[in-house]
Amino acid sequence: MQQHLKTLSGNGSGALLREIHRGIEKESLRISPEGRIAQTPHPAALGSALTHSSxxxxxxxxxxxxxxxxxxxLEGSLRTLADIHRHVYSQLNDEILWSASMPCVVAGDxxxxxxxxxxxxxxHMKTVYRYGLGHRYGRxxxxxxxxxxxxxxxHAYWEQDWREAGSPGGLKDWITGRYLALIRNFHRYSxxxxxxxxxxxxxxxxxxxDRDTHGLEKFDPEGKTLYLPYATALRMGDLGYNSAAQRDLQVCYNSLDNYVGALRKGIMQPRSEYSHIPSGQDGDYQQLNDSLLQIENEFYSTIRPKRVAYSGETPLSALRRGGIEYVEVRCIDVSPFNPIGLDAEQVRFLDSFLLFCLLSDxxxxxxxxxDHQQANLRLVVNRGREPGLQLSSRQGERKLTDWASDLLQQxxxxxxxxxxxxxxDAYRQSVAAQQAKVDDPELTPSARVLREMxxxxLPYFRLALAYSQQWAQYFREEPLAADAQxxxxxxxxxxxxxxxxxxxxxxxxxxxxLQRFYAQYQAV
Incomplete structure (x- = not known):
């Protein structure tokens, strides 16, 4: 890694580090003033949800x-995200945006x-896919x-990196291999x-x-809030984006062939537990197919290899055609303590972390x-702030705090x-702020949520609603400039x-x- 950094920093190559490309996708529930999921259609004043770019x-x-x-x-991306919030608030009437990852009051599917x-x-395909998700995992x-x-x-970085490695194979395959290396390290350290x-x-x-096997504890005597004392991100555990059925899908990131082959198999092979859900019989589509995966997006992962697809092209076909173009990190919670859910310090750390994953062996x-990686993830999701928590590394068992400090040094x-x-000095400051959280778990966002409750x-719902109302007022008091609107x-x-x-x-x-769409998987 240090040799990679030396090369990047020398001969004026540091300019390449100012050209890191980033994009942010942030989800927010529309809710009623009382904190219920909005029952109104997507506001027409916001444009078409099918074709709007932002x-x-x-x-x-x-x-x-x-x-x-x-x-x-970086700062421009955050300003753009804030502007989108301002525009949306100008069209929401009395509805507001929920400012946390776990949802507001849910009154059933x-x-x-x-x-x-x-x-x-x-x-129609997008909607049927969503119906399928609801039937399989609950809405x-x-x-x-x-x-x-x-x-x-x-791209200039990849050209330089490839030349310095002796131009092995084709550039496209080199880029793909390096992104896969980043992804493997990401899974080790996410x-x-x-x-x-x-x-x-x-x-x-x-x-x-109606679920009583969740393993959570009551935060309050009435049981309005459920929690775990040392949990960090229940969203990323068995209660959130997780699928027991998908654990049978052995997705490997050692090569693009391995990755594409595993997902293609998941899409093409029928799954008996989904056979009872209509998938076109007599025109009734409640799912796209009865396979383990309806499409690639159904595979839940903390990070995805991506390439921008042509119109009508499957994501796997796009990867096969052009190789990996970027990675999509998917394990970031919405912070209730920030009006747009994250801030520049966090983004700088994400850039540093991802570059570390790319440059390290x-x-x-x-x-x-x-298996060890998945076990580590579950431990940190459910018990991450527990004193003395041990994780599995290639060197054996290690205390989370010791391993975290070693990683942060690198x-x-x-x-x-x-x-x-x-x-x-903003990037090193962002790392220092994370080391402070390792030294004192009370500085983590998860600890702050429980402390403020x-x-x-306040139960979780009331705390998150209070922040949602605070940020609604924040955006409504600072409307967009006329040209931006x-x-x-x-x-x-x-x-x-x-x-x-x-x-x-x-x-x-x-x-x-659908026949034309799925025929593409025969060729990947």
Whole structure:
């Protein structure tokens, strides 16, 4: 890693570190003033959820997703995300955005309206996919919010990296192999992100309505809030984005062939436990198919290899065509303590962490190591702040705090190179702030959530609602500039026109559309 940093920092190459590409996707539930999931349709004033580039929906009509364009300006990305919030608030009337990952009061699956995208084939496919998720895992799991962080290195970096390695093979394959190495290291060390930024140690008891095997404790005598005393991010555990059935899917990141092959198998092979859910019989589509995975996106992972796909192209086909273009980090909780859910300090640390994962040695992974990684993740999700907690490393059992401090020392070297490139000390400061959380677990967001609940004598729902109301007022008191509002209004009209064009140009049945879509998997 130090040799990579020396090369990056020399010969003027530090400029490449100023060209890291990033994009942010942030989910937020629309809620009523009383804190219930909004039952209203996606506001027409926000444009088309199918075609709008920065405002769409995820699982539910009420689950908004805000997307920033790819940018090299960290502060600019955060300003863009804040502007999206301001614009949305200008159109929400009395509704507000839920400011935490675990949802507000959930009154059963019927209280969660599935997202609708219009009458086109692609819109129908998106909605049917969501119906399938609801039947398989329940709708409540699908309205957990998170932040996805997209990261890539500039092409000039890859060209230099490839040449210095002796130009082995093709550049495309070199880039893919290096991103896979990053992903393998990410899986080794992602527990650190869960510890540092997890903000979901508790949840509203309504989320687990009629479930009594969750293993959580009552936070209050009435049982309105359930929690674990040392939990960090319940969103990332068995109660959140997790699938017992998918544990049979042995996804390997040692090569693109391994990854594509495993997901293709999951999509193509029927699964008996899903056979009772209609998938086209007599025109009844309650899921896209009865396989383990309807499409690639159903595979839950803390990080994904990605490439921008052509219209109608499957994600696996895109990866096979062009290799890995960027990675999508998916394990970041929405912080209730920030108006947009994260801040610049966190983003700087994410850049430092991901660059560390890229530059460090990354041996091939086997099944035994994957089991250790999953066990570490579960431990930190449920018990991350527990004094003396031990994790499994390649060197044997290690205390979380010792291992975290060793990792942060190495990440600090990367942060120093980023600071040199940016003529700042902000990256190393971000690492120092994380070391403080390791030294004192009370500084973590998860500890702060529980502490404020106790100090303010509030259940989880009331605390999160109070922050949601605070940030609603914050954005409504600082409206968008007129020119920015005009740009959003123009994009609204363009997105609605684009949706109409898609609907007007459909010339095949939905059954034919799905046949053509799934035929692509035969070729990957």
């Amino acid at each position: 405002i769409t929906t995820d699982y539910s009509e009420a689950l908004l997703e805000f997307i920033t364009p790819v940018d090299t300006d 019927d209280s969660i309206p599935v997202a609708q995208y219009g009458s086109s084939n692609v819109a 409540a799991m699908q309205v957990i919010s998170g932040i996805h962080y997209n990261f890539s290195m500039p 527990w650190l992100l869960i510890y540092l930024f997890g903000a979901s140690p508790a949840l509203c008891a309504s989320f687990l309505r 990354s041996p091939a992974c086997d099944e035994a190591e994957r 990440i600090d070297l990367v942060a120093g190179a980023l600071d040199d490139a940016h003529h700042s 106790r100090e303010r004598d 005009a740009r959003f209004e123009q994009e609204r009209e363009e997105s609605l026109a684009a949706q109409r064009d898609i609907e007007a140009n459909d010339d095949i049945s939905f059954e034919q559309y």
